[in-house]
Amino acid sequence: xxxxxxxxxxxxxxxxxxxxxxxxxxxxxxxxxxxxxxxxxxxxxxxxxx
Numbered sequence: 001x002x003x004x005x006x007x008x009x010x011x012x013x014x015x016x017x018x019x020x021x022x023x024x025x026x027x028x029x030x031x032x033x034x035x036x037x038x039x040x041x042x043x044x045x046x047x048x049x050x
Contacts, residue, residue, distance in 0.1 A: 009033075023047075 006027065013023040019038040026033070032047040 008027055009024045010027055011022055012025050012032075013021070015021050016037075021034060021036045024033045024035065025031070033044055034047055035044045036042060
């Protein structure tokens with residue numbers, strides 16, 4: 001039997017329904033991504049840690 005693979009991207013925060021934001025973490029690299037949307041449009045941004 002095949003073991004369940006660990007998810008590469010994990011949602012760590014989510015707000016809103018029709019408009020809102022999500023923060024995803026890439027478990028392989030540790031990079032955080034911010035995704036925001038409003039209605040039918042949205043965009044993603046990589047979060048840089050300084």
